[in-house]
Amino acid sequence: xxxxxxxxxxxxxKKYFPQKLGLFKRSKNHVRAVDDISFEIYEEETFSLVGESxxxxxxxxxxxxxxxxxxxxxxxYQGKNILEFSKGEFRxxxxxxxxxxxxxxxxxxxxxxVKQLLMEPLLTHHICSKKEAEKRVYDIAxxxxxxxxxxxxxxxxxxxxxxxxxSIARSLILNPKVVILDEAVSALDVSIQAQILNxxxxxxxxxxxxxxxxxxxxxxxxxxxxxxxxxxxxxxxEMSSTDELYxxxxxxxxQSLLSAIPxxxxxxxxxxxxxxxxxxxxxxxxxGCPFRLRCPKVHERCSVEKPVYQEVKQNHWVxxxxxDERNQTDxxxxxxxxxx
Amino acid sequence: MTNVLEIKDLxxxxxxxxxxxxxxxxxxxTIMKKQKYGIVGESGSGKSLTSLSILNLLPEGIEVGxxxxxxxxxxxxxxxxxxxxxxxxxxxxxxxxxxxxxxxDPLFTIEHQVSExxxxxxxxxKKEMHNKMMTLFEQVGFARPKQILKSYPHQLSGGxxxxxxxxxxxxxxxxxxxxxxxxTALDVTIQAQILDxxxxxxxxxxxxxxxxxxxxxxxxxxxxxxxxxxxxxxxEEASVKDLFDHPAHxxxxxxxxxxxxxxxxxxxxxxxxxNVPSPVELKDAGCRFASRCxxxxxxxxxxxxxxxxxxxRHYSKCWLHDMExxxxxxxxxxxxxxS
Numbered sequence: 001x002x003x004x005x006x007x008x009x010x011x012x013x014k015k016y017f018p019q020k021l022g023l024f025k026r027s028k029n030h031v032r033a034v035d036d037i038s039f040e041i042y043e044e045e046t047f048s049l050v051g052e053s054x055x056x057x058x059x060x061x062x063x064x065x066x067x068x069x070x071x072x073x074x075x076x077y078q079g080k081n082i083l084e085f086s087k088g089e090f091r092x093x094x095x096x097x098x099x100x101x102x103x104x105x106x107x108x109x110x111x112x113x114v115k116q117l118l119m120e121p122l123l124t125h126h127i128c129s130k131k132e133a134e135k136r137v138y139d140i141a142x143x144x145x146x147x148x149x150x151x152x153x154x155x156x157x158x159x160x161x162x163x164x165x166x167s168i169a170r171s172l173i174l175n176p177k178v179v180i181l182d183e184a185v186s187a188l189d190v191s192i193q194a195q196i197l198n199x200x201x202x203x204x205x206x207x208x209x210x211x212x213x214x215x216x217x218x219x220x221x222x223x224x225x226x227x228x229x230x231x232x233x234x235x236x237x238e239m240s241s242t243d244e245l246y247x248x249x250x251x252x253x254x255q256s257l258l259s260a261i262p263x264x265x266x267x268x269x270x271x272x273x274x275x276x277x278x279x280x281x282x283x284x285x286x287x288g289c290p291f292r293l294r295c296p297k298v299h300e301r302c303s304v305e306k307p308v309y310q311e312v313k314q315n316h317w318v319x320x321x322x323x324d325e326r327n328q329t330d331x332x333x334x335x336x337x338x339x340x
Numbered sequence: 341m342t343n344v345l346e347i348k349d350l351x352x353x354x355x356x357x358x359x360x361x362x363x364x365x366x367x368x369x370t371i372m373k374k375q376k377y378g379i380v381g382e383s384g385s386g387k388s389l390t391s392l393s394i395l396n397l398l399p400e401g402i403e404v405g406x407x408x409x410x411x412x413x414x415x416x417x418x419x420x421x422x423x424x425x426x427x428x429x430x431x432x433x434x435x436x437x438x439x440x441x442x443x444x445d446p447l448f449t450i451e452h453q454v455s456e457x458x459x460x461x462x463x464x465x466k467k468e469m470h471n472k473m474m475t476l477f478e479q480v481g482f483a484r485p486k487q488i489l490k491s492y493p494h495q496l497s498g499g500x501x502x503x504x505x506x507x508x509x510x511x512x513x514x515x516x517x518x519x520x521x522x523x524t525a526l527d528v529t530i531q532a533q534i535l536d537x538x539x540x541x542x543x544x545x546x547x548x549x550x551x552x553x554x555x556x557x558x559x560x561x562x563x564x565x566x567x568x569x570x571x572x573x574x575x576e577e578a579s580v581k582d583l584f585d586h587p588a589h590x591x592x593x594x595x596x597x598x599x600x601x602x603x604x605x606x607x608x609x610x611x612x613x614x615n616v617p618s619p620v621e622l623k624d625a626g627c628r629f630a631s632r633c634x635x636x637x638x639x640x641x642x643x644x645x646x647x648x649x650x651x652x653r654h655y656s657k658c659w660l661h662d663m664e665x666x667x668x669x670x671x672x673x674x675x676x677x678x679s
Contacts, residue, residue, distance in 0.1 A: 194598040218528065
């Protein structure tokens with residue numbers, strides 16, 4: 001389904017937020033929301049970032065659109081580093097990169113009708129005449145499942161699911177190449193969520209879209225993605241194809257995350273790995289591996305040395321000492337056998 | 341086993357322009373001692389209102405219109421005085437809410453807030469109270485309970501606050517614990533911790549649970565019996581195993597196929613068409629699911645179905661289970677013939 005051509009490449013992206021310590025004090029600490037992550041998204045595929053709240057998945061999505069200016073790193077879109085562009089230059093690229101947000105209640109201006117909402121992007125980017133814009137509005141509205149009379153209504157007259165359809169139409173009307181979906185179906189009920197997911201999958205095929213899908217819902221991610229990256233405390237811990245990640249997870253964090261999903265088969269009691277404690281404070285991350293405080297397979301090396309994020313199998317990247325073969329000592333190997 | 345709570349023919353009405361809208365209609369359920377009972381439904385199905393009505397906590401303008409709620413087979417909670425109700429809350433029934441952020445007062449320490457509960461329910465000695473809190477906080481899994489007691493809510497994470505709420509709810513050893521979406525605001529790994537803890541503690545204290553959630557997975561993992569609510573009515577009630585093995589009502593079937601087809605990328609996701617109707621759109625006549633039901637018949641729009649018994653202690657509110665009308669229900673499982 002996907003060609004092997006990266007449309008978007010994120011390299012060593014970092015986003016640190018300064019932490020202010022009072023009115024006159026200089027900010028000393030930084031919250032490391034995104035800490036050195038790299039990934040590629042191929043044309044027409046769905047790449048997902050999954051993780052718990054506070055792991056930096058949304059900040060990553062926003063940084064790609066420069067809604068947050070990244071601290072350092074590169075974002076290469078079609079061969080060009082978009083972080084080097086001036087604001088004016090970047091504007092023309094915004095058409096290609098669109099975003100859909102979680103809350104369809106706060107992301108639509110309540111004083112504009114659906115028609116105005118959908119026409120606004122076309123007019124601000126000077127894409128076509130008003131008359132042409134009107135025609136396009138009706139076309140896209142029908143595509144996302146709205147009826148023609150509904151187009152002249154206001155957002156408050158719609159339910160959550162329908163509002164999300166409007167948000168989708170608004171982001172697709174500029175014919176983008178990449179759409180970033182930040183928890184786009186998380187606020188919806190199960191039966192509505194299924195409708196919107198089907199719509200997104202259909203639209204992806206029709207318009208040849210590339211999705212960056214950001215979600216905390218592991219079931220939804222499994223359904224839509226070609227490849228998945230698991231984030232924890234601002235870093236990618238594991239990345240591989242969806243099937244491999246869900247069937248043969250390597251990182252202890254991924255394993256426990258998957259085992260924590262409540263299963264809908266009450267007769268099958270599965271072995272659960274229950275993690276202790278909470279996600280550590282990102283302004284004061286633990287030394288070594290960020291996951292070591294909660295890891296069931298922790299050993300001495302984890303607190304001393306930060307594991308290298310590397311490809312351990314083809315297209316399967318992990319940051320964990322358990323899979324680090326190059327400089328593994330015999331002692332560690334023994335420990336590993338003990339734990340597996 | 342004895343009944344802890346029995347809800348009979350309950351209807352909850354919204355009073356609007358002197359008109360009564362039945363937001364919850366004809367609800368029946370029974371929770372036995374030590375049972376873990378789940379109510380599952382989408383937003384707007386009336387599951388939270390049902391739980392609030394048990395403790396007389398309904399918001400203004402909404403009241404119980406009909407029916408009764410029996411505690412321990414004798415006290416009718418619908419017409420209990422305010423004073424008596426205060427003794428029932430906490431002592432007999434306690435509740436955990438979805439938002440552990442807003443359920444705790446930010447101005448007082450945890451110790452102050454938990455001891456308030458104990459003071460209200462008759463404990464006076466400070467030392468005794470402290471000891472009680474320490475043991476309970478250890479039970480809910482705090483490594484350093486002393487420190488937690490001294491801290492303020494903002495110093496704790498979401499998971500820890502929910503643990504404090506559980507401790508607070510269980511400190512008077514209630515007979516029934518109502519948990520309204522207790523893990524919805526939490527991450528999956530923390531959700532697993534909290535569900536595990538609730539299971540363990542209620543077993544220890546012989547407490548029954550009424551768990552309210554929109555997540556079928558949470559129901560499958562924790563409950564024994566379950567009621568599926570849709571637009572203010574229970575459409576299906578069964579043991580969890582029966583419900584997940586042979587769902588009978590078209591709504592339950594739809595929900596389960598939506599959830600189960602997730603992850604199977606070869607097939608299209610099953611989606612129930614349309615939206616949940618708002619209480620204003622509801623008509624009194626006919627089945628409330630009729631507008632979205634793939635098996636809708638003429639009778640569904642005219643007459644509200646009763647709860648038909650599908651199997652032993654498995655009920656479904658659908659005309660398809662009425663033998664004379666339901667002969668066209670070809671997707672029904674073989675054991676769905678009404679008895």
